[in-house]
Amino acid sequence: MNGTEAATVPCAQMAEIARDLFAQGGRMQMVYAWHPEPEVTELLYFASPPEGGRFLLWRCRPEGDPPSLARIWPSLGWYEREIMDLFGLAFANHPEPNRLVLSEDIPPPFNGSAPARASRMADIPRPLPAIEAPEVQTLPFGPVRADVLESAEFTFFYIGEQIIHYHPHLFFKHRGMEARFAGLTPRLGTVWAERVSGVGSVAHALAYCQAIEAASSCQVPRRARALRVLLAELERVYNHLHYLGHLANTTTLKVGEAQGKLLEERAKQINARLTGSRFLRGLLAPGGLRCDLAPDGWLSPALEELRAETARYVDLLEHSDSHLDRLITTGVLSRNVALDQGATGPVQRASGIDRDLRRDHPYAAYADLPLVVPVRSEGDAYARSAIRAAEIDAAIAMMQRVLLLLEDGPVRADCTPAPGAEGLGWAESPRGTLFYAVHVGADGRLARVKIKSPSYSNWRVFPFTVHETNMMDYAINEASFGLTIAGCAR
Amino acid sequence: MALWTFFGLREGKATTPWPRRGEADGQAGVLGMPRFAPEHCQEGCAACAEICPTGAIAPRADAPGGIAVDYGSCVVCQLCTAACPTGALSPSHDWAFGVRRREDLVWSETPAPEAEPAAGQRAFRRSLHIRHVDAGSCNGCESELQALNNPFYNLHRLGIFFTPSPRFADLLLVTGPVTHAMLGPLRATWEAMAEPRWVMAVGTCAVSGGIAGGGYACGNGLDGVLPVDLYLPGCPPNPAAIIVALLTFQGRLPQRVLGGRHAE
Numbered sequence: 001m002n003g004t005e006a007a008t009v010p011c012a013q014m015a016e017i018a019r020d021l022f023a024q025g026g027r028m029q030m031v032y033a034w035h036p037e038p039e040v041t042e043l044l045y046f047a048s049p050p051e052g053g054r055f056l057l058w059r060c061r062p063e064g065d066p067p068s069l070a071r072i073w074p075s076l077g078w079y080e081r082e083i084m085d086l087f088g089l090a091f092a093n094h095p096e097p098n099r100l101v102l103s104e105d106i107p108p109p110f111n112g113s114a115p116a117r118a119s120r121m122a123d124i125p126r127p128l129p130a131i132e133a134p135e136v137q138t139l140p141f142g143p144v145r146a147d148v149l150e151s152a153e154f155t156f157f158y159i160g161e162q163i164i165h166y167h168p169h170l171f172f173k174h175r176g177m178e179a180r181f182a183g184l185t186p187r188l189g190t191v192w193a194e195r196v197s198g199v200g201s202v203a204h205a206l207a208y209c210q211a212i213e214a215a216s217s218c219q220v221p222r223r224a225r226a227l228r229v230l231l232a233e234l235e236r237v238y239n240h241l242h243y244l245g246h247l248a249n250t251t252t253l254k255v256g257e258a259q260g261k262l263l264e265e266r267a268k269q270i271n272a273r274l275t276g277s278r279f280l281r282g283l284l285a286p287g288g289l290r291c292d293l294a295p296d297g298w299l300s301p302a303l304e305e306l307r308a309e310t311a312r313y314v315d316l317l318e319h320s321d322s323h324l325d326r327l328i329t330t331g332v333l334s335r336n337v338a339l340d341q342g343a344t345g346p347v348q349r350a351s352g353i354d355r356d357l358r359r360d361h362p363y364a365a366y367a368d369l370p371l372v373v374p375v376r377s378e379g380d381a382y383a384r385s386a387i388r389a390a391e392i393d394a395a396i397a398m399m400q401r402v403l404l405l406l407e408d409g410p411v412r413a414d415c416t417p418a419p420g421a422e423g424l425g426w427a428e429s430p431r432g433t434l435f436y437a438v439h440v441g442a443d444g445r446l447a448r449v450k451i452k453s454p455s456y457s458n459w460r461v462f463p464f465t466v467h468e469t470n471m472m473d474y475a476i477n478e479a480s481f482g483l484t485i486a487g488c489a490r
Numbered sequence: 491m492a493l494w495t496f497f498g499l500r501e502g503k504a505t506t507p508w509p510r511r512g513e514a515d516g517q518a519g520v521l522g523m524p525r526f527a528p529e530h531c532q533e534g535c536a537a538c539a540e541i542c543p544t545g546a547i548a549p550r551a552d553a554p555g556g557i558a559v560d561y562g563s564c565v566v567c568q569l570c571t572a573a574c575p576t577g578a579l580s581p582s583h584d585w586a587f588g589v590r591r592r593e594d595l596v597w598s599e600t601p602a603p604e605a606e607p608a609a610g611q612r613a614f615r616r617s618l619h620i621r622h623v624d625a626g627s628c629n630g631c632e633s634e635l636q637a638l639n640n641p642f643y644n645l646h647r648l649g650i651f652f653t654p655s656p657r658f659a660d661l662l663l664v665t666g667p668v669t670h671a672m673l674g675p676l677r678a679t680w681e682a683m684a685e686p687r688w689v690m691a692v693g694t695c696a697v698s699g700g701i702a703g704g705g706y707a708c709g710n711g712l713d714g715v716l717p718v719d720l721y722l723p724g725c726p727p728n729p730a731a732i733i734v735a736l737l738t739f740q741g742r743l744p745q746r747v748l749g750g751r752h753a754e
Contacts, residue, residue, distance in 0.1 A: 109706035143675050144676075146654035147654065151626070172669065184543075195630070198630025255497065272728075273518055282566075320494070
């Protein structure tokens with residue numbers, strides 16, 4: 001696959017490869033399945049290398065049940081469960097072989113001829129612990145929750161204020177988006193990618209387009225690469241402003257909430273004025289941009305004003321003891337758990353893991369730009385919010401640089417992948433690492449698209465910071481992770 | 491705390507006087523549904539229908555220009571406006587597409603006159619309580635619904651509130667194409683509402699399924715699931731479009747779109 005260092009191996013060897021990768025300091029990112037030919041299933045394992053350089057890929061065709069790697073890389077546990085649901089394939093010795101994305105026992109949608117795995121494995125959609133102590137209460141909450149929120153169901157086992165165990169059920173919103181890409185032309189796929197996670201439209205479309213570009217080995221013109229940075233950073237800014245406002249809501253800092261959301265609104269209005277879309281949709285295309293943008297005189301001062309107002313806002317938050325008291329030491333995520341369970345984005349950078357795709361595996365025009373990657377080590381809600389606040393400032397500084405250096409030129413190159421081509425694309429979304437892997441079929445249309453979204457990774461991590469904490473901190477802790485459910489459930 | 495009080499006082503009012511006064515709806519530059527002018531269509535041209543990702547534009551021999559346009563399926567991707575050689579489909583700022591009847595979203599030469607609000611709807615013109623249910627959206631619609639309560643739009647000033655319990659709600663506002671897993675919770679929420687109760691489909695997914703409808707995990711929006719009283723396509727509809735739609739529902743503003751055509 002273009003964009004990777006690939007090897008084909010027997011599935012039985014994957015456990016050894018996974019252990020070696022761990023020992024060398026690399027990191028497993030995802031595993032997914034597809035059908036290269038009818039009746040043939042192939043597994044693809046992706047990993048970040050220990051040092052910079054190309055992403056690693058191992059492909060294997062299972063004969064019988066492939067071994068589960070979830071005991072070596074817990075972060076792969078959900079990926080394997082999803083494959084079990086969607087492809088009817090069973091992983092041997094999986095530590096939690098329960099359903100994940102499908103709520104009912106239907107034939108595996110990617111492989112209708114496979115036996116439903118209900119007959120082969122434990123098939124409990126919600127693996128809840130059996131707690132019989134009468135003083136322990138159970139609180140099922142959702143999927144329809146208070147206020148305007150995404151649908152998900154959370155189950156708490158608690159005594160008084162103390163949460164003993166917490167289980168989120170996140171796939172009520174599973175739309176089967178990956179399957180919807182099949183049969184589309186590579187150009188049209190962008191429309192779907194923009195609508196996988198609404199507040200991550202740019203990051204998704206960018207990772208998707210870069211995967212198509214990798215598959216076609218085409219070069220995106222310089223101006224388009226610079227404008228892609230501008231769009232991606234605009235997305236980061238409005239997302240992080242929303243995050244700060246929402247976090248202030250959970251600590252009941254009402255004026256702080258209002259101000260954060262007002263700044264988010266201003267950022268979205270800037271988006272619309274520049275691109276016609278508050279979510280920056282309809283601009284990206286394989287090979288560059290659909291049309292040129294004219295960020296003339298007004299944009300730079302508008303961004304500078306937003307930056308100054310944000311700085312003042314963040315400074316006020318930093319001087320609000322009632323706000324800080326609720327964040328500091330809340331929802332601590334240790335570096336080890338963050339690594340094991342696959343935390344990504346600002347969440348991992350708040351737990352001392354210094355990784356950012358924009359710097360480590362540069363794309364668009366990031367290699368030519370000075371990039372500040374804030375990292376903290378506390379791992380608490382405060383650290384997570386401080387990382388995001390610092391990223392807003394860094395993002396606006398970077399956009400100003402892009403505007404200053406922007407050169408005239410074309411914004412689109414021809415980019416049509418050959419039949420049978422494959423490519424990997426990635427982007428550091430506001431929430432973290434996002435991958436798109438695309439396989440083009442013999443007819444030149446998309447055969448399989450796999451999405452590894454940051455919220456899928458961070459939702460997997462989140463419960464580890466909830467068990468054995470207290471109810472009063474829950475909403476604050478959840479807000480401090482900045483998760484989306486659409487991105488997770490897809 | 492005093493810090494924030496002074497800050498708030500010094501900042502002054504951030505809320506727009508729109509829609510009561512002025513034009514400051516906050517949507518400068520926002521592209522809406524492409525405008526259709528079949529008189530510009532070329533004989534045998536179907537470039538727009540070929541590129542349309544959701545089938546909102548489809549060739550139909552007996553339609554004007556040989557093209558049928560259903561804004562209820564439009565995801566505002568703007569691909570047709572780039573593909574059209576003559577400007578028969580052109581970019582526009584027409585986004586206030588809230589309508590009472592599904593057929594009002596289908597382009598027509600001879601639109602039917604505006605439907606009257608259903609009996610009892612006007613009684614809620616001073617106060618309306620909404621229960622929102624996300625039935626599988628991409629979170630774009632939620633982002634805009636959450637924006638309604640930011641200081642710029644400040645929905646409360648119009649007497650419209652979101653309520654946590656369906657028991658207190660007059661209107662059920664649904665986003666998303668209705669995934670199989672959300673069908674049960676959605677119906678249960680509707681059944682928990684006291685009568686009279688109404689339903690509003692927000693976003694193209696809820697109106698027709700959008701890009702996500704069908705497949706192994708999703709339905710095709712609310713039709714056939716719940717009786718819909720107001721349709722608002724958009725991907726996502728912006729906060730001002732949601733406000734206009736809510737005021738239309740209450741009978742406080744006239745419906746802007748008839749026969750798929752937006753009033754000037």
